[in-house]
Amino acid sequence: EIVLTQSPDTLSLSPGERATLSCRASRRVSSSYLAWYQQKPGQAPRLLIYAASTRATGIPDRFTGGGSGTDFTLAINTLEPEDFAVYHCQLFGDSLTFGGGTKVEIK
Amino acid sequence: QVHLVQSGPEVKRPGSSVRVSCKASGGSFTSYSINWVRQAPGEGLEWMGGILPILGTTNYPQKFQGRVTITADRSTSTAYMELTHLRSDDTAVYHCVRGVDAYNFGPNYHWGQGTLVTVSS
Numbered sequence: 001e002i003v004l005t006q007s008p009d010t011l012s013l014s015p016g017e018r019a020t021l022s023c024r025a026s027r028r029v030s031s032s033y034l035a036w037y038q039q040k041p042g043q044a045p046r047l048l049i050y051a052a053s054t055r056a057t058g059i060p061d062r063f064t065g066g067g068s069g070t071d072f073t074l075a076i077n078t079l080e081p082e083d084f085a086v087y088h089c090q091l092f093g094d095s096l097t098f099g100g101g102t103k104v105e106i107k
Numbered sequence: 108q109v110h111l112v113q114s115g116p117e118v119k120r121p122g123s124s125v126r127v128s129c130k131a132s133g134g135s136f137t138s139y140s141i142n143w144v145r146q147a148p149g150e151g152l153e154w155m156g157g158i159l160p161i162l163g164t165t166n167y168p169q170k171f172q173g174r175v176t177i178t179a180d181r182s183t184s185t186a187y188m189e190l191t192h193l194r195s196d197d198t199a200v201y202h203c204v205r206g207v208d209a210y211n212f213g214p215n216y217h218w219g220q221g222t223l224v225t226v227s228s
Contacts, residue, residue: 001169033213044218045215090213092213096144101152
């Protein structure tokens, strides 16, 4: 069973700054099956990125996914007020595996 | 437009069972997988299993095998998740989640509104 570890647990930043979130897999995975989600309080997650770097429909280009093998990143350029949320990475295919999440909070 | 509408909140006693429904509209029911993902208060997302309605096959993580049953009724475009032998740590919001095609469980654009299941004596 592959485990996804996200870091840091919490990222404290100011609007306008850049956020870099990490998702590490316990063994090598195909980047085709790596996704990122944003979740705000009281809401269901929203798909941001799939195939490690492809933005989902309607996602602004300040969100950028990257990485391969065991190490993947989500970068958010120029944080907007609405970007402060929890971010989850996911491995999908014939099952689903989620990381523990990273909270991006206002400093 | 895709909608996944779940049944309402439940309060259950430890040791009992719960069944949550998820009615899908928008698109062919058999063209997409259906998953169940739960989130305990203040915790992360946890996959409980999924079903491929086109094949009628299911997949469950080892943690939930024997305790979770996911079914799909093609005639009503409704998926169900039953969880047995409930414990207090099963208290969570349970989401049905649609996959992007018939044969893969993700990625996931469409999520149901969530059903709060509270397990308490």
